[in-house]
Amino acid sequence: AQSVTQPDIHITVSEGASLELRCNYSYGATPYLFWYVQSPGQGLQLLLKYFSGDTLVQGIKGFEAEFKRSQSSFNLRKPSVHWSDAAEYFCAVGAQETSGSRLTFGEGTQLTVNP
Amino acid sequence: NAGVMQNPRHLVRRRGQEARLRCSPMKGHSHVYWYRQLPEEGLKFMVYLQKENIIDESGMPKERFSAEFPKEGPSILRIQQVVRGDSAAYFCASSPRLVGTGELFFGEGSRLTVL
Numbered sequence: 432a433q434s435v436t437q438p439d440i441h442i443t444v445s446e447g448a449s450l451e452l453r454c455n456y457s458y459g460a461t462p463y464l465f466w467y468v469q470s471p472g473q474g475l476q477l478l479l480k481y482f483s484g485d486t487l488v489q490g491i492k493g494f495e496a497e498f499k500r501s502q503s504s505f506n507l508r509k510p511s512v513h514w515s516d517a518a519e520y521f522c523a524v525g526a527q528e529t530s531g532s533r534l535t536f537g538e539g540t541q542l543t544v545n546p
Numbered sequence: 547n548a549g550v551m552q553n554p555r556h557l558v559r560r561r562g563q564e565a566r567l568r569c570s571p572m573k574g575h576s577h578v579y580w581y582r583q584l585p586e587e588g589l590k591f592m593v594y595l596q597k598e599n600i601i602d603e604s605g606m607p608k609e610r611f612s613a614e615f616p617k618e619g620p621s622i623l624r625i626q627q628v629v630r631g632d633s634a635a636y637f638c639a640s641s642p643r644l645v646g647t648g649e650l651f652f653g654e655g656s657r658l659t660v661l
Contacts, residue, residue, distance in 0.1 A: 463649075465649070467652075472657075473654060473655075474637060474652045474653055474654035474655050475589075475637065475652040476652075477649065477651075480649060521588060521589065525649075525650075533579065533591055533594060533602065534579075534589075534591070534639075534650055535591065536581075536588040536589040536590075537588055538587060538588040539587075539588045
């Protein structure tokens, strides 16, 4: 069974600083990997996804993530954080099995942005 | 092009009452997933349905919880005799097909509060 670990429960950065949110996964084959963002009281918005091919993927809002098979990681990065990026971020792993497109989520990383 | 629609957005119930949460998938999507998010936690898979079929209910509590996705109408998540521990956000997601990119499209959630 697949699993996802987000080691950082809470991260605080200053506006304009760079950001990296960590994600480690466990899955036997090549996974499908996702990053979602959730603002308070809202649903989940997809930031980016990795299925195959280029291991560096670009997403919306200036985010990118790099798939590193050797480290079982899919860390999310942004070169310069904006105050509006404050939210909770979830990494998820999926697999195409007979049971459909089921996603397993990490526990989330809460991002606070200081002015 | 409406996304995944969930209602009600907020629901308050007293212990022992029933809660019914509805989800209309995106147009053209025939696969529905329900996830639960407890306070300060990530999303946990509950159940995966296709029209008139429950495909995977391995994440559903054994008692009081049921789900359906009828031929016509929305998917319904039903919680009987609610308890305080059922207070959570319940998210519905849909996908267009069994084998695809693995991406799920999420609704904005239904937030259940049990008094």
